[in-house]
Structures are given as structure tokens and as C-alpha cells.
Amino acid sequence: MLSAATRDELAARLWRAELGREPIAPLTGVHPEMDVVDAYEIQLINIRQRVGAGARVLGHKVGLSSPAMQQMMGVDEPDYGHLLDEMQVFEETPVKAGNYLYPRVEVEVGFILAADLPGAGCTEDDVLAATEALVPSIELIDTRITDWKIALCDTIADNASSAGFVLGAGRVAPGELDVTAIEAVLTRNGEVVAEGRSDAVLGNPVTAVAWLARKVESFGVRLRKGDVVLPGSCTRAIDARAGDEFVADFTGLGSVRLAFE
Numbered sequence: 001m002l003s004a005a006t007r008d009e010l011a012a013r014l015w016r017a018e019l020g021r022e023p024i025a026p027l028t029g030v031h032p033e034m035d036v037v038d039a040y041e042i043q044l045i046n047i048r049q050r051v052g053a054g055a056r057v058l059g060h061k062v063g064l065s066s067p068a069m070q071q072m073m074g075v076d077e078p079d080y081g082h083l084l085d086e087m088q089v090f091e092e093t094p095v096k097a098g099n100y101l102y103p104r105v106e107v108e109v110g111f112i113l114a115a116d117l118p119g120a121g122c123t124e125d126d127v128l129a130a131t132e133a134l135v136p137s138i139e140l141i142d143t144r145i146t147d148w149k150i151a152l153c154d155t156i157a158d159n160a161s162s163a164g165f166v167l168g169a170g171r172v173a174p175g176e177l178d179v180t181a182i183e184a185v186l187t188r189n190g191e192v193v194a195e196g197r198s199d200a201v202l203g204n205p206v207t208a209v210a211w212l213a214r215k216v217e218s219f220g221v222r223l224r225k226g227d228v229v230l231p232g233s234c235t236r237a238i239d240a241r242a243g244d245e246f247v248a249d250f251t252g253l254g255s256v257r258l259a260f261e
Contacts, residue, residue, distance in 0.1 A: 002031060002038045010034075011045035014158055017144035023101050024144060028151045039156035040219055046159065047082045058228050059083040059113075060216065061139060062208045063160040064152075065201045065232025078202070079152065080212055081160030083228055089140065089164045094259040097242040100142045100163055105240050105258060106233035107184045107248045109198050109205050110137035110167060113227045117209075119217030127209045130225075133171035134179065136256040138248050139230050140164035141237060165230060170254025177252040180204045184234040186248045196234035205231035 002010075010027050017024045027042075028034055051057065065078045089095050097103060114132030142163035145154050155161045182198035202208045208231035213223045223229065240246070245259040 002034055006031065007038060007042050007045060010157065011042045011049075014042070014144050015046055015049065017101075021099070021101055023146040026145050026149055026151060026154045027157055028153050034153045034157075036153060036156060039153040042157040043081065043159050044219065047084075050084060050086070056085040057082055058085050058088065059230070060212055060221075060223065060227070061160060061162050061165070061230040062201075062212050062232045063155065063162075065205075065208045078208060078211060078232065079156050079160050080215060081156075081162040083162065083165055083230065087162065087164045089166045089258065091166060091168065091257045094261040095140070095164065097240060097244075097260040100140070102143055102148055103163065103240040103260070104141050104237040105186070105246050106139045106141055106237050107186050107194065107196065107235045108137045108139055108230045108233055109179070109182055109184075109201075109250065109253065110135040110165075111205075111209055111229040111231065112171070113223060113225055113229065115225050117213040117223040119222060120214055122210045122213035124204070124206045124210050127206045127213070128174050131174050131209075134174055134177075134253060135172075135228075136168035136170050136248060136250045136253050137230060138166050138246060138256050138258045139233070140166070140240070140258065165228070166256055166258050167228070168248075168254050168256030170250075170256075172253050174206075179206055182234070182253055183251040184248060186235055186238060186246060188238060188244055188246050193238050194235035196236075198234055200234050201232040208232050
């Protein structure tokens with residue numbers, strides 16, 4: 001367990017790395033004693049700072065939601081980060097690749113909540129009842145750690161490596177399609193670069209949202225009406241470069257576009 005002063009110092013390092021677009025060495029290399037609680041508290045220090053400066057929390061994202069990623073990180077549960085309004089990007093406006101260090105994109109079936117979710121006792125049924133719509137989405141991930149050389153606590157402290165997100169126009173009620181069987185295809189500049197299905201996310205992305213609602217309550221956070229929740233990627237992450245245009249197509253849900261300049 002780290003001291004409060006050390007947590008503050010590490011949060012400041014991440015903050016400076018993001019603002020200056022200068023990557024830093026893994027936090028866990030300097031402080032191998034860091035645990036998951038430390039990492040989430042470091043994440044929250046920077047989120048509170050951004051909110052204090054005027055940002056709004058629009059929702060949350062789940063990471064490490066596939067068995068392969070959990071095995072790679074040596075963990076048995078996902079992690080989470082915050083989605084802020086200043087992180088939202090839009091289909092019609094290309095983003096500057098130079099604003100990020102090591103940008104990648106992930107394909108996700110997003111959730112928009114029509115009601116607050118319970119915390120510790122949240123179930124899949126609660127999630128389905130509270131979901132206004134599923135939405136096609138792409139998450140833009142990045143790391144402030146040099147060359148993506150991250151351990152679990154590094155990515156958690158770094159807002160679960162989240163940097164941006166874009167939502168497509170489609171809105172489909174969860175009762176109108178099988179949430180576990182949504183096929184997703186990602187193209188980059190017209191070429192297919194990744195394919196997957198929604199059940200790659202813990203067998204059911206609804207399960208990831210229920211896990212998130214239970215997990216965040218322990219840190220004094222709740223999932224609220226109007227929140228956007230990204231439950232994890234249907235496909236592997238793909239590197240993004242200036243000039244790339246990505247389109248993710250989802251069966252029964254529509255598509256979403258993200259371009260880089």
C-alpha cells in the first residue's frame with residue numbers, strides 16, 4: 001500500500017505525461033509494492049482534478065474483459081476507467097493522431113442507461129431493465145507508459161488506458177436483438193483488420209456492465225441514468241496512425257466511424 005503522498009506524486013506523473021505527450025516508465029517498476037487499490041485511487045486523483053477543472057463524467061469503460069487479456073495480465077477480473085465529456089470524439093470530425101502517444105482503437109457494443117443501476121447487488125437483469133439502448137462504438141485507447149509496457153496497476157492508474165470514444169447513430173433496445181451474438185467487423189482504410197462477436201466480452205457484455213456497477217460502488221461511484229458504458233472490446237486492439245479511417249459494422253446495430261489526421 002502506498003502513502004497518500006506517493007499516490008499524489010504518481011498521479012501527477014501521469015497527468016504531466018498526458019499533457020506533454022511524453023511517456024513515462026511503468027509506475028510499477030518504481031513502486032512494485034503498488035496494489036490495485038492504490039492504482040484506482042491514483043486514477044481517481046486525476047479524474048477529480050479534471051472534474052474540478054470543468055470536465056463532466058459521462059460514464060465508464062470496462063477493460064480486460066476477455067479471457068485472453070486477463071490471462072496476459074495475470075488477473076481474474078476486468079478493470080475500469082472513467083469516460084469524460086472532453087474525451088468524446090465525433091464521427092464527422094477527424095481526431096489528431098499527434099494528440100496521443102500510442103493510439104489504438106477497440107470495437108465495443110456500448111450501453112446507454114435510462115435509469116440508475118444498483119451497486120453491490122447489481123444483476124444482468126438489472127442492467128437490461130435499466131438500458132435505454134445499445135449503441136455502436138469505438139473506444140480510442142492510449143497509454144502514458146512507454147511502449148505499452150504495462151502491468152495491471154499501471155493501466156488502472158492510467159484511467160484503464162482510456163483516451164477517447166465515439167458513438168454511432170444507431171440506437172437499439174436490448175430486447176430487440178441477442179446481445180451475446182452481435183457480429184462486429186472493423187475496417188481500416190477499407191481493409192478488414194479485425195472481426196469478433198459480442199460474447200467475447202465475458203460471454204455477455206451485460207455481465208461486464210453488472211460487474212462494473214458492483215465494482216465502482218466500493219469506490220463511492222454509481223452508474224447513473226444517462227451514463228454511457230463501454231463493456232469491453234469485441235476484437236483485438238488495432239494501432240491507429242495519421243490518415244487512418246476506421247469503420248466498425250455491427251449486425252443489427254449499425255456502424256460507427258473514426259478518422260485520424
